[in-house]
Amino acid sequence: NAGVTQTPKFQVLKTGQSMTLQCAQDMNHNSMYWYRQDPGMGLRLIYYSASEGTTDKGEVPNGYNVSRLNKREFSLRLESAAPSQTSVYFCASSGTYYEQYFGPGTRLTVT
Amino acid sequence: QKEVEQNSGPLSVPEGAIASLNCTYSDRGSQSFFWYRQYSGKSPELIMSIYSNGDKEDGRFTAQLNKASQYVSLLIRDSQPSDSATYLCAVSLGGGADGLTFGKGTHLIIQP
Numbered sequence: 001n002a003g004v005t006q007t008p009k010f011q012v013l014k015t016g017q018s019m020t021l022q023c024a025q026d027m028n029h030n031s032m033y034w035y036r037q038d039p040g041m042g043l044r045l046i047y048y049s050a051s052e053g054t055t056d057k058g059e060v061p062n063g064y065n066v067s068r069l070n071k072r073e074f075s076l077r078l079e080s081a082a083p084s085q086t087s088v089y090f091c092a093s094s095g096t097y098y099e100q101y102f103g104p105g106t107r108l109t110v111t
Numbered sequence: 112q113k114e115v116e117q118n119s120g121p122l123s124v125p126e127g128a129i130a131s132l133n134c135t136y137s138d139r140g141s142q143s144f145f146w147y148r149q150y151s152g153k154s155p156e157l158i159m160s161i162y163s164n165g166d167k168e169d170g171r172f173t174a175q176l177n178k179a180s181q182y183v184s185l186l187i188r189d190s191q192p193s194d195s196a197t198y199l200c201a202v203s204l205g206g207g208a209d210g211l212t213f214g215k216g217t218h219l220i221i222q223p
Contacts, residue, residue: 031208033210041215042199042213042214042215043201043211044213045211045212048208048210050209090155097162099157099160100157100211101157102154104153
């Protein structure tokens with residue numbers, strides 16, 4: 001039982017490059033989330049998927065797209081990376097009582 | 112705009128003492144409240160959830176909720192050096208799975 005897994009763990013991109021962050025959970029949770037964490041800003045919600053087949057914007061969605069591939073997997077895509085997207089990205093999933101469980105994170109640097 | 116406020120610290124507590132962490136939130140409709148622990152370079156780890164007014168105890172941890180005052184707290188008894196971390200308060204409206212609003216965290220240091 002791995003919980004929430006994320007790939008890759010680290011990534012360096014040049015401005016304008018694209019990439020997809022992958023997330024999977026094996027807890028049979030309906031809801032999944034993407035957050036970014038920046039120094040002094042705390043954790044901020046980018047996008048979420050309340051259930052398979054639905055996605056919604058969070059607090060900071062600009063520059064990102066998401067895909068809920070199936071119940072287990074939720075990916076985050078940066079189409080044209082910018083230095084402002086340098087951050088640590090966390091995926092999370094939640095069960096019945098909205099408790100969220102986080103993956104190990106992806107540390108992204110955009111130069 | 113939903114806001115969750117925490118004192119950033121650092122909060123320094125001697126080993127064996129009680130650490131008290133506080134959090135206030137702005138949205139009166141909030142229904143679900145969580146405390147996460149985050150070690151440097153690691154992901155947030157859920158340590159407590161509380162949904163109704165009063166106290167909830169789990170081992171050395173006690174969460175306290177006062178909805179009238181819009182206040183949540185976390186007490187850590189018999190503090191250990193391994194409790195040194197950043198503690199994040201998170202709040203959800205609870206009416207749907209629309210994500211959590213996090214405070215910026217309190218940095219706790221347990222002095223041996």
